Amino acid sequence: MLRAIEWILLGSASTTAIIAGAWWRRPARFLPWILLASAIACMGIGDVFYACDLGDAAEYFYLAMFVMVAAALVQFTRGGSLLVDRARLIDLLAWACSTLLVIWVFIIGATHEGGKISAADVIGDLLLSTVAMRLVMAAGRNPSAKLLLSGAVGMLISDIVYPLAPGPFTEIGYIVLYVAWGVAALHPSMTGLTQPMPPRPQPWRGRWAALLGASVATPPLVLLYEAIRGDVRDGVVIAVAGAITLTLAITRLADSVTLSTQALNRERGLRTASAALVAAVDPPAVDEAVRSAVTELLPAAAVRNIVFAADDRQLLAEALPGAGGPSDRSGHRSWWLQDPQADEATLVCPLWLEPLAVARPGGGALVLTGRRDDLVMARDALEVLAGQAALALDRISLVEAVGRRDSDLYLRAVIRNTADMMLVIDEDLRIRYASPALRSLLDQDELSPLATLGDLVHPDDRGLVRRALLASGDGTVFCALRRADHTQVYVEMTYRDLRADRLVQGFVLTLRDVSKAHHPVEQMPHLDHVDELPAWVNRRSAQHKFRY
Known part of the structure; x- marks a missing residue:
C-alpha cells in the first residue's frame, strides 16, 4: 500500500505540474502538453494498480499511456512545428520499429531472460526516446527538450531492468520520468518546443519511400515466417509493431496530402489575386483584391485585422511602423511586431520593390493581425501577395505619372x-x-x-x-x-x-x-x-x- 501511495503522489504531482506549466507559460500549442499530462496520469494509475497486484488492469492504463504519448508526439512534430519537416523522422521511426521487431523475435525473444521483458514497452520507449532526441537536436540548448529526453530514457532503462531484477532501485527510471516531464512543463523554454515554424518540405527521394515500404512490410513477413514454422510465439509483439509502422505510414501519407493541398490552395489564391491586381486601376481596387486574396490564403478565423496602407502616412495613422522595419535574420522581407511566443501576433509585409522605389517612394505595408500559427504557415505566400500588390501600386503610379506628364506637355504646348x-x-x-x-x-x-x-x-x-x-x-x-x-x-x-x-x-x-x-x-x-x-x-x- 505504501508503494501505491508513492505512485499516487508522484503521478498527481507530475500531472499537476504539466497542466500548471502549460497554463502559466501559454505555449503556441496547448494540446501536446495536455496529452502529456493525460499520459502521466494514465501511467500513475497503472502503477497504482500494479502496486496493488492488479497487473491486468494496469496493462490497460499502460497501453492508454502509450496512446496519449503517441498523440502528443504527433502534435509536437506536426507541420509548422519546431521540426519543420517530420517526413524523415517518420521514415526512420518506421525503420527502427521494424528493425527492433526482427531483433526481438530472432535474438532477444529466443533467450529465457529476454522473455521477461515486454517487447511492446521497449519498442514504444525506443520510439519515444528517438523523437525526444530529434527534438533536442532541433531545439538546440532547450532545457525542456532535454528533460523530455531524460524522462524517456529513464522509462526505457526501467522497462528493461525492472523485469530482470524487480525492486525499488530499478524503479528509479520511472521516478525520473515523472519528475523530468513535470519540470519540463514548468521551465520557460517549453514554449520553444511548440513554436510555429514555416514548413520546408523535402524533395521526394525513392530510397526513403523504399525504406518506408520495407518497414511496413516487415511485421507481416515476420508473422508469415512464424506461421509457416507452426508456432506463433510473438503475436502480440508483431501486432504492436505492425500497428505502429502502419500508423507512421498513414501519418506520412496524410502529411504529404496536406502539404500538397496547402500548396495548391496557395497557388490558386495567388493566381486569382494576380489576375485581380493586373486588372486594378486604382488603390481601392488593389485594396479589395488583396483582402479577397487574404481570405483565400488563410482560414476565416485566423485573421482578426487587416490593414492595407498604400503609403507610410496611413501606417502612422494606424500607429504602425513604416516600410523601413527591422530586418529578419531568416531572409524574409516581412517581420513581426509582437512577441513571437504569443498566440496572436502582427505580421508586417512591406509594399516596397527596390527597383521601382522612385515610382512610389511613399512605401506602405500590408499588416495582418491574427493567430501566429496560421500566419507563419502562410508567411511566404503573404510576402508574394504583398510584392504583387506593390507592383500593381507602382504600375498605377507610373501610369498616373505618365498621364500627368502628357497633360503638362499639352498645357505647355497650348x-x-x-x-x-x-x-x-x-x-x-x-x-x-x-x-x-x-x-x-x-x-x-x-x-x-x-x-x-x-x-x-x-x-x-x-x-x-x-x-x-x-x-x-x-x-x-x-x-x-x-x-x-x-x-x-x-x-x-x-x-x-x-x-x-x-x-x-x-x-x-x-x-x-x-x-x-x-x-x-x-x-x-x-x-x-x-x-x-x-x-x-x-x-x-x-x-x-x-x-x-
Missing part, C-alpha cells in the same frame, strides 16, 4: 505663346510646370528640376503662402517673388486645390503682376487684420505713409 503666368506644383510645393511668361517675369530661362515654390517666393511671404496652400479649398493670396537679380515683383496668386484630382494631384496657380500699380495697397482687398497682409504691403505702406 499656352506657350500666351501671357498667362501659371504654375503647377505638387503637394510638397515642388514645381512641376512653370509657364514661359512666368520664367520671363523672373528673368530665368529655365527653373531647376528640384525647384520649389519657396525658392521663388520672398522669405518674408513664404509662411503666408504655405499656410494658404495647406488650407483646404481655393483662394487668392498676394506675395512677392524674387527675380534672378534679387529684385522683387509683386503678384496676385490665385490657387486651385486639385490634390484630389487623379491627373493633377497638386495645385494650379495663376499669377498676375500687380507691381506696376501706383500704390499696391489699392490693389489689395480689405482685411481686418494687418497680420494677414503680405510683408511687402506692410513695408510699402509704411514707406508711403512716412515719405515726408
Whole structure:
C-alpha cells in the first residue's frame, strides 16, 4: 500500500505540474502538453494498480499511456512545428520499429531472460526516446527538450531492468520520468518546443519511400515466417509493431496530402489575386483584391485585422511602423511586431520593390493581425501577395505619372505663346510646370528640376503662402517673388486645390503682376487684420505713409 501511495503522489504531482506549466507559460500549442499530462496520469494509475497486484488492469492504463504519448508526439512534430519537416523522422521511426521487431523475435525473444521483458514497452520507449532526441537536436540548448529526453530514457532503462531484477532501485527510471516531464512543463523554454515554424518540405527521394515500404512490410513477413514454422510465439509483439509502422505510414501519407493541398490552395489564391491586381486601376481596387486574396490564403478565423496602407502616412495613422522595419535574420522581407511566443501576433509585409522605389517612394505595408500559427504557415505566400500588390501600386503610379506628364506637355504646348503666368506644383510645393511668361517675369530661362515654390517666393511671404496652400479649398493670396537679380515683383496668386484630382494631384496657380500699380495697397482687398497682409504691403505702406 505504501508503494501505491508513492505512485499516487508522484503521478498527481507530475500531472499537476504539466497542466500548471502549460497554463502559466501559454505555449503556441496547448494540446501536446495536455496529452502529456493525460499520459502521466494514465501511467500513475497503472502503477497504482500494479502496486496493488492488479497487473491486468494496469496493462490497460499502460497501453492508454502509450496512446496519449503517441498523440502528443504527433502534435509536437506536426507541420509548422519546431521540426519543420517530420517526413524523415517518420521514415526512420518506421525503420527502427521494424528493425527492433526482427531483433526481438530472432535474438532477444529466443533467450529465457529476454522473455521477461515486454517487447511492446521497449519498442514504444525506443520510439519515444528517438523523437525526444530529434527534438533536442532541433531545439538546440532547450532545457525542456532535454528533460523530455531524460524522462524517456529513464522509462526505457526501467522497462528493461525492472523485469530482470524487480525492486525499488530499478524503479528509479520511472521516478525520473515523472519528475523530468513535470519540470519540463514548468521551465520557460517549453514554449520553444511548440513554436510555429514555416514548413520546408523535402524533395521526394525513392530510397526513403523504399525504406518506408520495407518497414511496413516487415511485421507481416515476420508473422508469415512464424506461421509457416507452426508456432506463433510473438503475436502480440508483431501486432504492436505492425500497428505502429502502419500508423507512421498513414501519418506520412496524410502529411504529404496536406502539404500538397496547402500548396495548391496557395497557388490558386495567388493566381486569382494576380489576375485581380493586373486588372486594378486604382488603390481601392488593389485594396479589395488583396483582402479577397487574404481570405483565400488563410482560414476565416485566423485573421482578426487587416490593414492595407498604400503609403507610410496611413501606417502612422494606424500607429504602425513604416516600410523601413527591422530586418529578419531568416531572409524574409516581412517581420513581426509582437512577441513571437504569443498566440496572436502582427505580421508586417512591406509594399516596397527596390527597383521601382522612385515610382512610389511613399512605401506602405500590408499588416495582418491574427493567430501566429496560421500566419507563419502562410508567411511566404503573404510576402508574394504583398510584392504583387506593390507592383500593381507602382504600375498605377507610373501610369498616373505618365498621364500627368502628357497633360503638362499639352498645357505647355497650348499656352506657350500666351501671357498667362501659371504654375503647377505638387503637394510638397515642388514645381512641376512653370509657364514661359512666368520664367520671363523672373528673368530665368529655365527653373531647376528640384525647384520649389519657396525658392521663388520672398522669405518674408513664404509662411503666408504655405499656410494658404495647406488650407483646404481655393483662394487668392498676394506675395512677392524674387527675380534672378534679387529684385522683387509683386503678384496676385490665385490657387486651385486639385490634390484630389487623379491627373493633377497638386495645385494650379495663376499669377498676375500687380507691381506696376501706383500704390499696391489699392490693389489689395480689405482685411481686418494687418497680420494677414503680405510683408511687402506692410513695408510699402509704411514707406508711403512716412515719405515726408
